[in-house]
Amino acid sequence: MKKEELIQQAKEVRQRAYTPYSKFPVGAALVTEDGTLFTGCNIENAAYPVTCCAERVAIFKAISEGYTNFKELAVVADTKRPVPPCGSCRQVMSEFFPPQTKIHTSNLYGESRTMTMEEILPFSFGAMDLTHEDE
Ligand code: THU
Numbered sequence: 001m002k003k004e005e006l007i008q009q010a011k012e013v014r015q016r017a018y019t020p021y022s023k024f025p026v027g028a029a030l031v032t033e034d035g036t037l038f039t040g041c042n043i044e045n046a047a048y049p050v051t052c053c054a055e056r057v058a059i060f061k062a063i064s065e066g067y068t069n070f071k072e073l074a075v076v077a078d079t080k081r082p083v084p085p086c087g088s089c090r091q092v093m094s095e096f097f098p099p100q101t102k103i104h105t106s107n108l109y110g111e112s113r114t115m116t117m118e119e120i121l122p123f124s125f126g127a128m129d130l131t132h133e134d135e
Pocket of ligand 1: 019022024025026041042043044051052053054055084085086089
């Protein structure tokens, strides 16, 4: 799928964001290795920290449907610069995305910035840190 198409999908699902508190809707679109598309929007809660970001909604939907191999993800919000994914989302992405996976961050003004997983979260904590396997 083309980057522009993926960003368009993220824009469409952004319209379904549930954001009565922040009024800051975000949309994300994720493509699996076999070309299946999963989208997600942010879903807030009156107990604020329970909120789930758009990126994680898309990833969790895909994982719960049995998909574990991902190709690229786009995220969009009404920001001046292409929206940077939050730290929690980067950590969740790093659990499932190989280092070269592309992440297209974008805004509503036609700007985008593509980074790889390892660029967006360098020196990330991962499964190998839980063991002494590399020693
Ligand atoms: N948000 C996302 O959905 N993704 C991000 O990467 C940044 C933040 C949401 C969480 C909350 O609903 C709103 O944006 C304001 O922080």
